[in-house]
Amino acid sequence: MLTIVEQRDRAMPDTPSAAARIAVVTGAAQGIGQRTAVLLAERGYALALSDLRPPAETASMVRAFGGEVVECVGDLTDEAAIDDLAAVVRARWGHLDVLVNNAGISLISPLEKTSAAQLRRVLEVNLVAPFLLCRAFAQLLFAAKKASVVNVASIAGLAGVADRAAYNASKHGLIGLTRTLAAEWGGRGIRVNAVCPGWVKTAMDDESQASGTYTDADITDRVPMARFASPGDVARAISFLADPVESAFVNGHALVVDGGWTADASWQSLRLQKR
Numbered sequence: 001m002l003t004i005v006e007q008r009d010r011a012m013p014d015t016p017s018a019a020a021r022i023a024v025v026t027g028a029a030q031g032i033g034q035r036t037a038v039l040l041a042e043r044g045y046a047l048a049l050s051d052l053r054p055p056a057e058t059a060s061m062v063r064a065f066g067g068e069v070v071e072c073v074g075d076l077t078d079e080a081a082i083d084d085l086a087a088v089v090r091a092r093w094g095h096l097d098v099l100v101n102n103a104g105i106s107l108i109s110p111l112e113k114t115s116a117a118q119l120r121r122v123l124e125v126n127l128v129a130p131f132l133l134c135r136a137f138a139q140l141l142f143a144a145k146k147a148s149v150v151n152v153a154s155i156a157g158l159a160g161v162a163d164r165a166a167y168n169a170s171k172h173g174l175i176g177l178t179r180t181l182a183a184e185w186g187g188r189g190i191r192v193n194a195v196c197p198g199w200v201k202t203a204m205d206d207e208s209q210a211s212g213t214y215t216d217a218d219i220t221d222r223v224p225m226a227r228f229a230s231p232g233d234v235a236r237a238i239s240f241l242a243d244p245v246e247s248a249f250v251n252g253h254a255l256v257v258d259g260g261w262t263a264d265a266s267w268q269s270l271r272l273q274k275r
Contacts (some may be wrong), residue, residue, distance in 0.1 A: 002074035027103030031202035041067035126170035182252030198258030224260035
């Protein structure tokens with residue numbers, strides 16, 4: 001079930017602007033999703049924000065830019081909740097310009113200790129939900145004629161990272177879905193791309209580090225740019241892929257935002273010598 005939270009203030013019109021570009025951002029309550037929503041609001045988008053918990057803070061930040069916003073709370077592994085979200089956007093705006101499939105979960109576990117239920121949960125959130133969202137919003141994207149889907153994948157969708165079999169499989173699958181839809185929908189004016197962040201400083205990273213499996217230094221020593229990505233780094237890449245002018249002929253691409261992680265084949269002592 002999807003819960004809709006609509007809070008109006010003086011910055012919000014009683015009726016939506018027909019000229020506004022419309023975006024849906026999932027996982028919008030924090031991290032990459034929150035920063036993406038705010039950046040799109042800065043650039044004039046009206047937004048439908050979706051998360052498991054109310055994205056009230058994000059909505060308030062969007063309204064600070066005068067942006068029109070609808071808050072939607074629901075579990076995107078529930079197909080009915082996704083259909084309800086599409087119905088809200090259809091009723092309010094009648095089309096969709098940008099779909100950002102950002103919601104995701106992580107799992108750090110060796111394969112031999114990962115249950116089938118854990119695997120299925122990660123796949124349901126990280127891969128099945130984006131598939132269902134693309135299907136539910138297809139006609140609204142087609143109606144916009146020049147629309148964009150941006151899937152938030154990971155460098156774990158391009159290479160193996162130990163103890164993350166379920167997560168890696170989901171992100172490899174998401175990149176495959178991205179490329180397939182780029183081929184299917186490109187002729188209808190819909191571009192489908194992915195961003196592949198490296199390690200990003202978010203609440204998800206804090207939770208992963210709390211398990212004691214890695215430290216900040218494990219990441220910063222490995223990244224040529226010697227830092228984590230910020231949510232803003234990833235949000236700007238998403239905004240680029242969403243833009244119908246700036247990335248007008250970019251389709252089926254997996255844009256890496258990792259500070260050079262996947263480009264660097266140096267051994268550790270050689271890498272650290274360059275600091």
